[in-house]
Amino acid sequence: MIDFIARTIYDRRITPTEPLSEYGLADPPIVVIFYPRAPDGSVEPKALAILYVGDTLPSTYAYYTRVPGDSDLTIIPLYQVNSLIKFAFDIELSPPGLRFSDINRG
Numbered sequence: 001m002i003d004f005i006a007r008t009i010y011d012r013r014i015t016p017t018e019p020l021s022e023y024g025l026a027d028p029p030i031v032v033i034f035y036p037r038a039p040d041g042s043v044e045p046k047a048l049a050i051l052y053v054g055d056t057l058p059s060t061y062a063y064y065t066r067v068p069g070d071s072d073l074t075i076i077p078l079y080q081v082n083s084l085i086k087f088a089f090d091i092e093l094s095p096p097g098l099r100f101s102d103i104n105r106g
Contacts, residue, residue: 013072023064023073024054032084053081 020026030053036044053076054064062075085091 012075014075015072020054020066023066025052025064025066025073028052028054028066030081030085032088 016023032049032051032053034048034050035046036048038044050068052066052068054066056063056078057075060078062077063081065074065076065081066072067074082092
Protein backbone atom coordinates (compact mmCIF):
# COMPACT_ATOMS: atom_id res chain seq x y z
CA MET A 1 0.00 0.00 0.00
CA ILE A 2 2.74 2.47 0.90
CA ASP A 3 4.51 1.53 -2.34
CA PHE A 4 1.37 2.57 -4.23
CA ILE A 5 1.30 5.96 -2.54
CA ALA A 6 5.02 6.43 -3.06
CA ARG A 7 4.49 5.88 -6.79
CA THR A 8 1.50 8.24 -6.96
CA ILE A 9 2.60 11.36 -8.75
CA TYR A 10 0.37 14.34 -8.96
CA ASP A 11 0.00 16.14 -12.28
CA ARG A 12 0.15 19.61 -10.78
CA ARG A 13 -0.63 21.80 -7.81
CA ILE A 14 -3.14 24.60 -7.93
CA THR A 15 -4.22 27.33 -5.55
CA PRO A 16 -8.01 27.15 -5.20
CA THR A 17 -9.88 30.22 -6.39
CA GLU A 18 -13.31 28.94 -5.30
CA PRO A 19 -14.62 27.45 -2.03
CA LEU A 20 -13.51 23.85 -1.42
CA SER A 21 -17.08 22.71 -2.07
CA GLU A 22 -16.59 23.61 -5.75
CA TYR A 23 -13.85 20.95 -5.92
CA GLY A 24 -15.78 18.35 -3.92
CA LEU A 25 -13.42 18.83 -0.99
CA ALA A 26 -15.61 20.55 1.64
CA ASP A 27 -16.99 17.12 2.58
CA PRO A 28 -14.90 14.78 0.41
CA PRO A 29 -16.51 11.49 -0.65
CA ILE A 30 -13.16 9.68 -0.36
CA VAL A 31 -10.72 10.05 2.52
CA VAL A 32 -7.63 7.84 2.45
CA ILE A 33 -5.90 7.43 5.82
CA PHE A 34 -2.73 5.42 6.39
CA TYR A 35 -1.80 4.18 9.83
CA PRO A 36 1.55 2.63 10.78
CA ARG A 37 1.76 -0.75 12.45
CA ALA A 38 3.61 -1.13 15.73
CA PRO A 39 6.19 -3.90 16.10
CA ASP A 40 3.54 -6.02 17.86
CA GLY A 41 1.23 -5.70 14.82
CA SER A 42 -1.23 -3.29 16.39
CA VAL A 43 -2.20 -0.10 14.61
CA GLU A 44 -0.62 3.09 15.87
CA PRO A 45 -3.14 5.83 16.79
CA LYS A 46 -1.49 8.61 14.75
CA ALA A 47 -2.01 8.61 10.99
CA LEU A 48 1.03 8.61 8.72
CA ALA A 49 -0.79 10.37 5.92
CA ILE A 50 -4.26 11.57 4.96
CA LEU A 51 -5.51 12.36 1.47
CA TYR A 52 -8.89 13.92 0.69
CA VAL A 53 -10.22 13.06 -2.78
CA GLY A 54 -12.88 15.31 -4.26
CA ASP A 55 -14.55 15.62 -7.64
CA THR A 56 -13.07 14.81 -11.00
CA LEU A 57 -11.90 17.69 -13.15
CA PRO A 58 -14.19 18.69 -16.02
CA SER A 59 -11.94 16.62 -18.32
CA THR A 60 -12.80 13.59 -16.10
CA TYR A 61 -9.20 12.33 -16.30
CA ALA A 62 -8.04 13.46 -12.84
CA TYR A 63 -9.28 14.18 -9.33
CA TYR A 64 -8.95 17.25 -7.15
CA THR A 65 -7.19 16.18 -3.95
CA ARG A 66 -5.94 17.85 -0.81
CA VAL A 67 -3.70 16.99 2.10
CA PRO A 68 -4.87 18.39 5.46
CA GLY A 69 -3.03 21.57 6.35
CA ASP A 70 -2.03 22.29 2.75
CA SER A 71 -3.69 25.32 1.19
CA ASP A 72 -3.01 24.11 -2.37
CA LEU A 73 -4.85 21.33 -4.17
CA THR A 74 -3.13 18.57 -6.08
CA ILE A 75 -4.41 17.03 -9.28
CA ILE A 76 -3.99 13.24 -9.29
CA PRO A 77 -4.69 11.14 -12.39
CA LEU A 78 -7.96 9.24 -12.30
CA TYR A 79 -6.35 5.85 -12.80
CA GLN A 80 -4.16 6.24 -9.71
CA VAL A 81 -7.05 7.02 -7.37
CA ASN A 82 -9.24 4.37 -9.01
CA SER A 83 -6.49 1.77 -8.55
CA LEU A 84 -6.34 2.59 -4.85
CA ILE A 85 -10.14 2.30 -4.51
CA LYS A 86 -10.05 -1.02 -6.39
CA PHE A 87 -7.30 -2.31 -4.08
CA ALA A 88 -8.96 -1.13 -0.85
CA PHE A 89 -12.64 -1.82 -1.58
CA ASP A 90 -12.72 -4.02 -4.70
CA ILE A 91 -14.85 -1.37 -6.43
CA GLU A 92 -14.32 -0.37 -10.06
CA LEU A 93 -14.76 3.38 -10.56
CA SER A 94 -15.39 3.47 -14.29
CA PRO A 95 -16.41 4.94 -16.63
CA PRO A 96 -14.37 8.10 -16.07
CA GLY A 97 -16.30 10.65 -14.07
CA LEU A 98 -18.11 8.14 -11.87
CA ARG A 99 -17.84 9.32 -8.29
CA PHE A 100 -17.37 7.12 -5.25
CA SER A 101 -20.56 8.65 -3.81
CA ASP A 102 -22.48 7.48 -6.93
CA ILE A 103 -21.99 3.83 -6.00
CA ASN A 104 -24.79 2.15 -4.07
CA ARG A 105 -23.00 -0.04 -1.53
CA GLY A 106 -26.40 -1.19 -0.35
